[in-house]
Amino acid sequence: MRIACPFCGPRENGEFSYLGDAKPKRPGPDAGEEAVYDYVYLRDNVAGEMEEFWYHGGGCRSWLKVRRNTVTHEIFSVEAAAGAGAAKAAS
Amino acid sequence: MVELDWTATTPLSRIHVAGRHGAAQGAAGVTLAELSDFELVQVMARRGQWGAVAQACAEAYGKAAPARPQAVTAQGALLVWSGPDQFLILSPRGAAVEKARTSFSGMASLSEQSDGRSLIRISGFQARDLLAKVCSLDLHPAVFPVDAAAATSIDHTAVNLWRGEDSSGEAVFFLLVFATFAESLWRTMLDSGAEYGIAIDASGAWQP
Numbered sequence: 001m002r003i004a005c006p007f008c009g010p011r012e013n014g015e016f017s018y019l020g021d022a023k024p025k026r027p028g029p030d031a032g033e034e035a036v037y038d039y040v041y042l043r044d045n046v047a048g049e050m051e052e053f054w055y056h057g058g059g060c061r062s063w064l065k066v067r068r069n070t071v072t073h074e075i076f077s078v079e080a081a082a083g084a085g086a087a088k089a090a091s
Numbered sequence: 092m093v094e095l096d097w098t099a100t101t102p103l104s105r106i107h108v109a110g111r112h113g114a115a116q117g118a119a120g121v122t123l124a125e126l127s128d129f130e131l132v133q134v135m136a137r138r139g140q141w142g143a144v145a146q147a148c149a150e151a152y153g154k155a156a157p158a159r160p161q162a163v164t165a166q167g168a169l170l171v172w173s174g175p176d177q178f179l180i181l182s183p184r185g186a187a188v189e190k191a192r193t194s195f196s197g198m199a200s201l202s203e204q205s206d207g208r209s210l211i212r213i214s215g216f217q218a219r220d221l222l223a224k225v226c227s228l229d230l231h232p233a234v235f236p237v238d239a240a241a242a243t244s245i246d247h248t249a250v251n252l253w254r255g256e257d258s259s260g261e262a263v264f265f266l267l268v269f270a271t272f273a274e275s276l277w278r279t280m281l282d283s284g285a286e287y288g289i290a291i292d293a294s295g296a297w298q299p
């Protein structure tokens with residue numbers, strides 16, 4: 001599997017490390033225990049397309065958001081994760 | 092009281108042996124050299140400050156900071172892209188750190204890496220054959236021309252790799268690696284290039 005890093009170009013997957021599902025969002029302070037439990041522990045085991053975080057630690061050290069088919073390893077899109085490198089918004 | 096005698100050495104000084112290594116017949120296919128006496132500063136633009144950093148770089152070094160994987164020859168320094176909104180300044184020993192500090196004050200975070208990295212020069216007509224064994228990038232001149240740079244992994248170690256000016260019509264590659272990983276990478280390259288015959292130059296100072 002090769003991932004086309006938006007900053008470096010296509011690279012072998014050995015340069016990346018995998019974080020997992022990019023969907024979970026940290027719940028607000030009033031969301032309750034159930035929502036926090038879900039956010040911390042529960043993950044869907046998707047067979048098909050999903051959005052994932054990958055870290056290009058063996059390259060430009062950017063966090064990437066990759067949309068990938070977990071069955072075929074086909075990659076549909078790769079973009080810089082929000083807050084990473086050039087994707088940072090001006091404060 | 093024990094008297095401590097500090098001697099400055101280079102990262103490869105324990106295993107570096109100048110001379111011929113590997114296949115002894117014919118011309119050496121690969122020439123390796125450890126380069127020292129440089130100052131290295133990692134520059135990382137602060138949030139939303141990349142434009143200002145590129146501009147400040149143009150004023151201080153005569154060239155804008157590289158925004159894509161490139162090694163840019165500037166005034167008295169080499170500017171090597173190392174990731175989005177960040178690059179390395181490689182200069183001969185001198186006042187490079189102080190110059191970077193004043194040039195990018197308030198707009199970038201700097202980290203001095205002068206003694207944290209080892210710089211290796213790889214040349215010779217079979218340099219690319221050696222690198223092909225350990226590096227997954229395509230280094231053919233059509234896609235990796237002079238001044239191309241990459242942040243990649245070699246031998247499971249993160250490195251900065253770039254191509255310098257050709258020497259005698261042959262490609263010259265430079266490799267910047269963490270000092271404590273340099274011995275391991277050096278040994279890997281000696282093994283990989285043994286079949287081509289390796290000439291190891293005496294260590295010398297890096298020149299822009």
